[in-house]
Amino acid sequence: MATEFGAFWRSFRQVLALPLTTSHVTILDMFVTWKSLWGRIAASRRRQPVRFWIALWCAVSLLLWAAGCVTTAFRPPPDARCITVPMLLTGYCNCGKCCSWHRTWLGLGSPVIDAGPHRGDPKKVGYTSNGTEARHGTIAADTSRYPYGTIVEIPGYGMGRVDDTGSAIKGDHMDLWFPDHEQAMRWGKQQKTVRVWIPAGRRYVLESPPPAATNELPTAL
DSSP states (O other), X not given: OXXXXXXXXXXXXXXXXXXXXXXXXXXXHHHHXXXXXHHHHHHHHHHOHHHHHHHHHHHHHHHHHHHHHHHHSSOOOTTOEEEEEEEEEEEEOXXXXXXXXXXXXXXXXXXXXXXXXXXTSBOOTTBOTTSOBOOTTEEEOOTTTXXXXXXXXXXXXXXXXXXXXXXXXXXSEEEEEOSSHHHHHHHOXXXXXXXXXXXXXXXXXXXXXXXXXXXXXXXXX
């Protein structure tokens, strides 16, 4: 039974990292594994009742925890103001190409930052500029415009939170985290209207203010 449970857990962790647009094959595999696991648990009920109830309690606890992680990972604060914004959306991952780092000593040493004022400093791969661990829902943004903690809802990706920055991320441009480079490149560059929850006390400023209204009539040519 330990083998089936281990396979289920590995499939389950993969599902948590998937974007909403990913194929459901992996999810189907997880539930096929779950079916096999449940069969083993049910068979052990007759032989070892105590072990059965312990396994059942663990399985139910895992599913309840999963439901909480999927639905409550990023929630807008109750006092935040929601606006819709046309946004340029790109993808990135933890690799050196996306996050501008490399390994010293011909690729065998520790990771260091490639460019900018911190060039040559040690790089903590997999962590954001805000100190949080990068995962699905991590967003890099221009924090002068969208401060850390800003919640964003992105069609085709889901809910996310601004926890990272980037030298090329300016204005109405957000970079979405993916677990690998292939998925990030598959997302590519997209223009979508997103919902943004501005934290209380912050004023949203238009990137390009519209021209002031005037009562003057246009001059005929």
